[in-house]
Amino acid sequence: MGASISDVAARAGVSVATVSRALRGLPNVAEPTRGRVLSAARELDYVANPNASRLAAGRTMTVGMVVPLLSRWFFTQVVAGAQSVLAAAGYDVLLYDVGGAGARDRFFRRLPFRKRVDGIVIVDLPLTACEQDVLETDGTPVVTVGLTGSRFSNVGIDNVAAARTATRHLLNLRHTSVALLSGQPVGSVRFSAPLQRRRGWQQALAERGIAARDDLEVDGGFSISGGAQAMAQLLALGDPPTAVFSGSDEMALGALKTLADSGVRVPADCSVIGFDDHDVAGFFGLTTMHQPVAQLGEVAASLLFDAIRGGGGGPRPDVVLPTTLRMRSTTGPAPVPAATAGRRAAAIS
Amino acid sequence: MGASISDVAARAGVSVATVSRALRGLPNVAEPTRGRVLSAARELDYVANPNASRLAAGRTMTVGMVVPLLSRWFFTQVVAGAQSVLAAAGYDVLLYDVGGAGARDRFFRRLPFRKRVDGIVIVDLPLTACEQDVLETDGTPVVTVGLTGSRFSNVGIDNVAAARTATRHLLNLRHTSVALLSGQPVGSVRFSAPLQRRRGWQQALAERGIAARDDLEVDGGFSISGGAQAMAQLLALGDPPTAVFSGSDEMALGALKTLADSGVRVPADCSVIGFDDHDVAGFFGLTTMHQPVAQLGEVAASLLFDAIRGGGGGPRPDVVLPTTLRMRSTTGPAPVPAATAGRRAAAIS
DNA sequence: GGCCTTGCCGCAACCGCTTGCAGCGCCTAC
DNA sequence: GTAGGCGCTGCAAGCGGTTGCGGCAAGGCC
Known part of the structure; x- marks a missing residue:
């Protein structure tokens, strides 16, 4: 097996204690000595046994x-x-x-x-x-x-503020019915971020005096397929939203697919904003809240x-840490009423 | 800090050696003794220090x-x-x-x-x-x-055979111009799988007496965006392929996006088969070679x-390990020539 | 020149566990 | 009754490092 510290000590002509100190760069070793130790260690191809170090030092690194x-x-x-x-x-x-x-x-x-x-x-x-x-x-x-x-x-990050920013972005584009894709990932764990993002969404709506409609809040399970299903659910509504704030980019991508499959144009008929700035968000042109x-x-x-x-x-x-709005191509001005009607017809066909 | 083995030994009234043996389930410990040790350990909430074990036993686990x-x-x-x-x-x-x-x-x-x-x-x-x-x-x-x-x-897995199977699937659907999305991920590492899959593609074509056209072999860098670009490159050809075998699902997804953006219908105008059976392949209906x-x-x-x-x-x-063909909805019969012409016109418009 | 500081280094006691070996009691066989 | 065997347990020597402490030599000071 590999050399041990005593081998190095023998070769350098010093004690193991000195080897230990020299190799770890402790101050109380004379430079010439340290040099001898280092070259001995190099020649023997020595690496310290981490378990021994951890045991002796009491730190596990x-x-x-x-x-x-x-x-x-x-x-x-x-x-x-x-x-x-x-x-x-x-x-x-x-x-x-x-x-x-x-x-x-x-x-x-x-x-x-x-x-x-x-x-x-x-x-x-x-x-x-x-x-x-x-x-x-x-x-x-x-x-x-x-x-x-x-x-x-x-x-x-400040999830509430970030969600508020995202929702405001949609509101500033004159959208008045802004849906929320939220929920919890499947599994036993309950995360707090979804709840906070929901709160931000509610706050932004409240600022403009818009009531948060229950039927515009759907569970996308924080997965692509969940987002797709949730979007389908929204499209099935009598008056589907013209904008969607998704609690994650994954859900947003699913939503985009449903929209594309249904012939709904993005962002002309429906805007989508995500959250995370996932690796592929840029590729899909997804407007989103970037978090570092x-x-x-x-x-x-x-x-x-x-x-x-x-x-x-x-x-x-x-x-x-700060979040920033990454504007890309899935958000745009709210459609004028006529266009909305046209979209609905297309979605049904 | 936590209790050590000697604490357990003292409490159980045995030696540390016996504790060590009892806790690890070694055979040569009397049942009553083992019981005493186990309960002592439980009461003290004892867990062995892994570093000490590793050091003494010479295995690192x-x-x-x-x-x-x-x-x-x-x-x-x-x-x-x-x-x-x-x-x-x-x-x-x-x-x-x-x-x-x-x-x-x-x-x-x-x-x-x-x-x-x-x-x-x-x-x-x-x-x-x-x-x-x-x-x-x-x-x-x-x-x-x-x-x-x-x-x-x-x-x-047998990459060559799997790629052959994938390509044959397309050939069986009467496709005659089958492109390959391949290449290497960016970075210094050169993988062998892409080369083997390329070989399988070549072999399957050769079986049917079809020459592997150079212009139908494009580099997608094994990424979504790379696949999208590669597909765009294929569509720009004078006579674009009617089918694409992608060396990875990620590239295939990128290709699907380019096709969708270009108005090319899948699989009516162009079939796509991937490789891997990525988590989201099912969601996108991507036909692919599953590997375990x-x-x-x-x-x-x-x-x-x-x-x-x-x-x-x-x-x-x-x-x-075996690979299997997962047939989904991105592969279909080769378009009849007239349809092909139609598609080409659509792609250009 | 004696004394104290200072800088380096070695001694040896651990860190907490594993394991070869020896000891001990008890049972079986002769 | 004694020898041999077997099952269980303890002793103690490591595993390979780290570190407090003390020693020793060199240098500065009065």
């Missing part, structure tokens, strides 16, 4: 990331963002997907990360008070993404560094 | 997975499949994304997984002989996914178990 539904685009992006900065700092990432049935309960019952991570970032999982207690008593530093008002450091997904992960990682270093004390920052 | 471009659907699915069976066996997974510039060279130069994994699965990365040497001399067990003819155990992605990962994991247990000896199996 590993962080856990728990996500619901790893398969969703948003989560993979956040993970990728965090991973890049963690890796740069020498940390490994352990992934916990809590999406499966019972996986979440099992996770909080077993705390499988104990003794294996220095910290843990929880992505977009609304924690019950009880779950927060469990995590807090365990003592490992926690930071969350997209979970405001918890007892942990957090980074996220990768950056969410990056910030989470650095917050975690602080938490690990800083111990328990200090304030728990709540970082909110 | 971790495997590495190296993938090019984690962001591509295929790879995430393979990883997920492997992860599920590895996790069930108590293994952690360390992910190495070798997509970035220089990342691959760095990976093979540094071998960052040394001393941290018991084995490693390499997904769809054509290894140079030199790289194979490096891995082999390092000694950690390796299994590959989608890499035939290497010195390691492998699991994959998750199963590739699962099989890879169990092959790796064998390799870890079996030491170096024994044969290196090469498992090939």
Whole structure:
């Protein structure tokens, strides 16, 4: 097998302690000595055994990331963002997907990360008070993404404001009937973002004195196919909306497909705005609310560094990152009444 | 912090050695003793420190997975499949994304997984002989996914045969000009699957005595937008193809969008068949070659178990998993010449 | 010249678990 | 009755690093 630290020590003519210090760049090693150690290590092709280091040092140099539904685009992006900065700092990432049935309960019952991570970032999982207690008593530093008002450091966006901006964009285009594609992804987890985006939609409507019609709020399950079905449901209405605010780009893409299949022109007959700025949103020309997904992960990682270093004390920052409206080609002025009538006829045919 | 094994030993009134054996289910522990140990462990909420275990036992209970471009659907699915069976066996997974510039060279130069994994699965990365040497001399067990003819155990599909089947499907529908969307994803890695699928396409054409026209073979870069551009390129031809075999579903989706935007009816005017059976292929009604992605990962994991247990000896199996044609609604009979002419006119207008 | 500081380095005790080996009690066989 | 075997348990030596502490030499100071 590979060389061990004592081999390096022997070759460099120093003690293992000195090798350890030299290799980790600690200050109290004379330069010539460090040089000898480094070249000995290089010649022997030495790499430290991480398990031995972790055991001796008591730090694991590993962080856990728990996500619901790893398969969703948003989560993979956040993970990728965090991973890049963690890796740069020498940390490994352990992934916990809590999406499966019972996986979440099992996770909080077993705390499988104990003794294996220095910290843990929880992505977009609304924690019950009880779950927060469990995590807090365990003592490992926690930071969350997209979970405001918890007892942990957090980074996220202002979903309400972003949804308001999106809806206002449609209202400014003189749309008066603006539908909402929302709901919850299938599975046991309940996310808070959909609710917040719904609130923003309601607020924007209220600002203009428009009542939020119940029949314009449909569940798209945060999936492409769900969005398509939800759009079909909207088109079946006696007076379908002329604009749709979708809580995610995936649902918006599904909606666009239904519209295309039904012969409804976008944006001439119906405007669509999404949320996320998914990779392919640009390709489909989807107007959407951009949120800095990768950056969410990056910030989470650095917050975690602080938490690990800083111990328990200090304030728990709540970082909110900006969102921006990306105007593309799926939103346009509301159709004049005559055109609307024409569209309805086309959709029926 | 959490309890350690000696705490459990004290509480159960036995030695740490017995605790270790009892907790791991080794046979040589009397049942009553085991019971006492188990309840002591439960009461103390004890979990073993994995680093200490790994260090003492010499096994890391971790495997590495190296993938090019984690962001591509295929790879995430393979990883997920492997992860599920590895996790069930108590293994952690360390992910190495070798997509970035220089990342691959760095990976093979540094071998960052040394001393941290018991084995490693390499997904769809054509290894140079030199790289194979490096891995082999390092000694950690390796299994590959989608890499035939290497010195390691492998699991994959028969890309040539699958591509032949896909192309034959189009030929059976009386198409005579069948285009190929192929190419390589952007980045430094060269994959072998595209080449094999191209070969299958050529073979199927040759069977029917049809020459593979150069202008019908376009590069879609294995992305949605690339597929869209490639399709546009095909439509610009004087005599565009009536059928397209796409090397991936992502490219096929892009192609479908271009066709829709150009007013070309699918499959009446142009048939499209994909490859992979991507999550959303069903939603878009895309006819495609299904490959068992998750199963590739699962099989890879169990092959790796064998390799870890079996030491170096024994044969290196090469498992090939079946692919199946999923007929949906984007392929149909070749248009009769008159219809073709009509389409061409429509495309130009 | 004696004393104290300062900078480097080695000693050795861990970190928490695994495992070969030996010990011990008890049963079976002769 | 004694030897041998078997089942269970404990002892203790690691696994390969990290780190507090103490030693030693060189240099500065009075």
